[in-house]
Amino acid sequence: MSAAPKSNEIYIERLNKSYSQPSAGELHYIIKDVDLTVKGGEFFVLLGPSGCGKSTLLSLIAGFVSKTSGEVRVGEKEVVRPGQDRAVVFQQADSSLFPWLTVRENVEFGLRMKRIPAAKRKEISDKYIAMVGLSGHEGKFPRELSGGMKQRVQLARVLSNDPDILLMDEPFGALDAMTRRTMQRELVNIWRSTDKTVIFVTHDIQEALLLGGRIGIMSAGPSSRISHIYEVPLSYPRDLASPDFHQLHGAIQSHFEE
Numbered sequence: 001m002s003a004a005p006k007s008n009e010i011y012i013e014r015l016n017k018s019y020s021q022p023s024a025g026e027l028h029y030i031i032k033d034v035d036l037t038v039k040g041g042e043f044f045v046l047l048g049p050s051g052c053g054k055s056t057l058l059s060l061i062a063g064f065v066s067k068t069s070g071e072v073r074v075g076e077k078e079v080v081r082p083g084q085d086r087a088v089v090f091q092q093a094d095s096s097l098f099p100w101l102t103v104r105e106n107v108e109f110g111l112r113m114k115r116i117p118a119a120k121r122k123e124i125s126d127k128y129i130a131m132v133g134l135s136g137h138e139g140k141f142p143r144e145l146s147g148g149m150k151q152r153v154q155l156a157r158v159l160s161n162d163p164d165i166l167l168m169d170e171p172f173g174a175l176d177a178m179t180r181r182t183m184q185r186e187l188v189n190i191w192r193s194t195d196k197t198v199i200f201v202t203h204d205i206q207e208a209l210l211l212g213g214r215i216g217i218m219s220a221g222p223s224s225r226i227s228h229i230y231e232v233p234l235s236y237p238r239d240l241a242s243p244d245f246h247q248l249h250g251a252i253q254s255h256f257e258e
């Protein structure tokens with residue numbers, strides 16, 4: 001008898017998403033026949049050119065958009081709507097933080113909704129605010145924070161809700177290079193200290209190689225699919241200057257030059 005699927009595993013089978021094109025009156029496939037299994041606790045990167053359908057695939061897993069056909073399951077459950085088991089981190093923290101709430105109030109928002117008592121809320125928010133390096137900034141409002149700090153608040157809020165799965169859509173795309181590197185390091189540390197499954201969308205090969213245990217290459221759309229999956233046999237923290245890193249970078253780059 002096979003074991004039941006873990007609640008933080010993601011199964012995608014023959015997944016299609018199409019929109020009808022008003023002019024042609026025919027179906028326009030954004031993604032077509034996508035098959036993917038992401039194991040529990042895995043850090044999986046979706047890499048592809050702009051407009052290929054990465055965000056669409058992530059939104060299908062999040063339950064924000066409905067599929068045209070095929071299957072998306074988390075553990076044994078079919079995804080039909082957003083759920084507390086899956087949290088999404090977007091590129092722009094501005095659109096997800098409440099401007100009238102402080103850092104701590106933003107981080108505790110979901111806990112308050114779940115009616116967690118104040119002392120427990122504080123314990124949890126303290127932990128994640130410290131984890132993302134924002135201790136001492138608890139009383140500030142989003143307008144008083146830099147872009148990188150706002151992104152950390154978003155991450156702390158998502159983590160404090162303790163989702164099994166983190167869906168991240170180019171979360172560091174708007175940050176300057178130095179902050180981005182810091183956030184990448186912190187994310188890897190956080191992921192390694194938990195059992196969370198991460199799906200991370202990017203179009204940056206270097207970022208994919210710094211973070212991912214596996215990297216799924218999405219072909220250019222329309223009718224995009226995952227054309228190749230790379231295993232990344234490099235230990236963390238990844239060394240940008242190592243020959244293995246360089247060699248994998250070149251191999252992945254070649255997919256986008258064909």
Ligand SMILES: Nc1ncnc2c1ncn2[C@@H]1O[C@H](COP(=O)(O)OP(=O)(O)OP(=O)(O)O)[C@@H](O)[C@H]1O
Nearest residue numbers: 019030048049050051052053054055056057203221
């Ligand atoms: N609601 C919609 N109706 C019609 N087409 C859509 C809709 N949403 C997305 N698309 C199209 O789907 C395609 C994929 O978009 P998506 O945002 O998933 O790509 P992406 O790979 O995440 O791009 P980027 O890296 O630029 O963010 C694009 O051609 C986009 O125009």
